[in-house]
Amino acid sequence: MKLTTLFLLLGSALADPCRTRTVWLCGDSTMAPGGGHNGTEGWGQYLHYSFGSSIRVNNSAYAGRSARTFTREGRFQAIMDKITPGDWVVIEFGHNDGGTPATDTKYRVDCPGMGSETCPVTYNNQTEIVQTYVTYLRNASSIFLSKGAKVIISSPTPNNPYEFGNYSWTPTIYQYYSWYVAQSLGGPEAGIYYVNHGDYAAQAVKLLGPQVAAANYPMDHTHLSPHFADLFAQAFVLGLKCGTAPLQGRLVNATSRIEGPVLGTCLSVNATLPI
Numbered sequence: 029m030k031l032t033t034l035f036l037l038l039g040s041a042l043a044d045p046c047r048t049r050t051v052w053l054c055g056d057s058t059m060a061p062g063g064g065h066n067g068t069e070g071w072g073q074y075l076h077y078s079f080g081s082s083i084r085v086n087n088s089a090y091a092g093r094s095a096r097t098f099t100r101e102g103r104f105q106a107i108m109d110k111i112t113p114g115d116w117v118v119i120e121f122g123h124n125d126g127g128t129p130a131t132d133t134k135y136r137v138d139c140p141g142m143g144s145e146t147c148p149v150t151y152n153n154q155t156e157i158v159q160t161y162v163t164y165l166r167n168a169s170s171i172f173l174s175k176g177a178k179v180i181i182s183s184p185t186p187n188n189p190y191e192f193g194n195y196s197w198t199p200t201i202y203q204y205y206s207w208y209v210a211q212s213l214g215g216p217e218a219g220i221y222y223v224n225h226g227d228y229a230a231q232a233v234k235l236l237g238p239q240v241a242a243a244n245y246p247m248d249h250t251h252l253s254p255h256f257a258d259l260f261a262q263a264f265v266l267g268l269k270c271g272t273a274p275l276q277g278r279l280v281n282a283t284s285r286i287e288g289p290v291l292g293t294c295l296s297v298n299a300t301l302p303i
C-alpha cells in the first residue's frame with residue numbers, strides 16, 4: 029500500500045459522521061459576504077441555516093473573482109493550508125470568467141477552451157500563463173481531494189431569466205464546464221460531485237415570476253437581494269438533497285419540506301451525471 033493511500037484511509041476512518049466539519053465556499057459576488065455591495069448579498073451567507081451544528085460554513089467567496097484570480101491571489105491556497113480530512117469544498121465560478129485575456133483590462137478572465145490551452149499575458153510587468161477555467165478548477169479540486177476533503181463543483185447562478193420579459197433561461201458554457209470538471213476527475217467515486225445550482229435557482233425564480241425577480245435583482249441582472257441570496261442557498265440545498273453527496277446527511281431539512289411551490293422539485297438528470 030502506498031503511504032498516501034494509507035493516509036487517505038486514515039482520513040476516512042476519522043471522518044466520523046458526528047464530528048464538526050467545515051464547508052469551505054469558493055466563488056464570486058453571487059456567493060460572497062456582502063454580495064456585489066450596495067445592499068446585495070451572496071447566497072453563501074445563508075447556507076449554514078440548512079445545516080446542523082456539526083457543520084461550520086466558511087464563506088471565502090469574494091466579489092469580482094474568477095477561477096483565475098481566485099488561484100492567482102492565493103485564495104484556494106489559504107483554504108488548502110487549513111483544510112482537514114472530512115471537510116467539504118464548494119467551488120462555483122463563471123460570472124467573471126468569460127472573455128479574451130489579451131484584451132481584458134481587469135486581468136481576470138480565463139483562457140478560452142476546456143483543456144490545457146494557455147494564454148500568456150503580461151500582468152504587473154510579468155508573464156502570467158493564463159489557464160482555462162477547467163484547468164484552474166481541476167487543479168484546485170485535485171489538491172483538495174488529495175488532502176482527504178470532498179469537493180462539490182456547482183454551476184453558476186442564473187442572471188435574471190425574466191430580464192427581457194418572458195422567462196428565458198439558457199445556461200452559460202460554465203455550467204457545462206463545471207459538470208465536466210467533476211466528471212473528468214472521476215465523479216462521486218473519487219469524492220467530487222456536481223450540483224446544478226444554475227438550473228435549481230432558475231427553477232425557483234421561474235416559479236416566483238417576473239415581478240418578484242425584478243425586485244430581487246436590485247442592482248443589475250446578476251447581483252442578488254438578501255431575499256434571493258437566501259432563496260438561492262435553498263435552491264443549492266435542494267440540488268444537494270436530490271444528488272448523492274454524503275454532505276446531504278448533515279442537512280436539517282427533510283426533502284418533503286424543501287420541495288414545493290417555491291423551490292420546485294428534484295430535476296430529472298441523466299444517469300451518467302456526477303451528482
Ligand SMILES: *[C@@H]1O[C@H](CO)[C@@H](O)[C@H](O)[C@H]1NC(C)=O
Nearest residue numbers: 064065066067246247248251
Ligand atoms: C454602489 O455604491 C458605490 C458606493 O456607494 C457607488 O460608487 C456605485 O456607483 C454603486 N454602484 C451601483 C451599481 O449602484
Ligand SMILES: *[C@@H]1O[C@H](CO)[C@@H](O)[C@H](O)[C@H]1NC(C)=O
Nearest residue numbers: 086087088106107108109110
Ligand atoms: C475563512 O477561511 C479563510 C481562509 O482560511 C480565513 O482567512 C477566514 O478568516 C475564515 N473566515 C472565518 C469567518 O472564519
Ligand SMILES: *[C@@H]1O[C@H](CO)[C@@H](O)[C@H](O)[C@H]1NC(C)=O
Nearest residue numbers: 099104105159163164167168
Ligand atoms: C494549482 O493550485 C495551486 C494552489 O492554488 C496554485 O499555487 C497553482 O498555481 C495552481 N496551478 C495551476 C496550473 O493553476
Ligand SMILES: *[C@@H]1O[C@H](CO)[C@@H](O)[C@H](O)[C@H]1NC(C)=O
Nearest residue numbers: 135150151152153154155156
Ligand atoms: C512596470 O514597469 C514600468 C516601467 O519600468 C514601471 O513604471 C511600472 O511601475 C511597473 N509596474 C508594476 C505594476 O510593477
Ligand SMILES: *[C@@H]1O[C@H](CO)[C@@H](O)[C@H](O)[C@H]1NC(C)=O
Nearest residue numbers: 190191192193194195196238
Ligand atoms: C411573451 O410571450 C407571449 C406569448 O407567447 C408573447 O405574446 C409576448 O410577445 C412575449 N413577450 C416578450 C417580451 O417577448
Ligand SMILES: *[C@@H]1O[C@H](CO)[C@@H](O)[C@H](O)[C@H]1NC(C)=O
Nearest residue numbers: 077078262265266281285286
Ligand atoms: C432548513 O431549515 C432551516 C431551519 O428551519 C431554514 O432556515 C432553512 O432555510 C431550511 N432550508 C431549506 C432548503 O428549506
Ligand SMILES: *[C@@H]1O[C@H](CO)[C@@H](O)[C@H](O)[C@H]1NC(C)=O
Nearest residue numbers: 204207208297298299300301
Ligand atoms: C443527457 O441526455 C440527453 C438525451 O439523451 C443528451 O442530449 C444530453 O447531452 C445529456 N447530457 C449530459 C450532460 O450528458
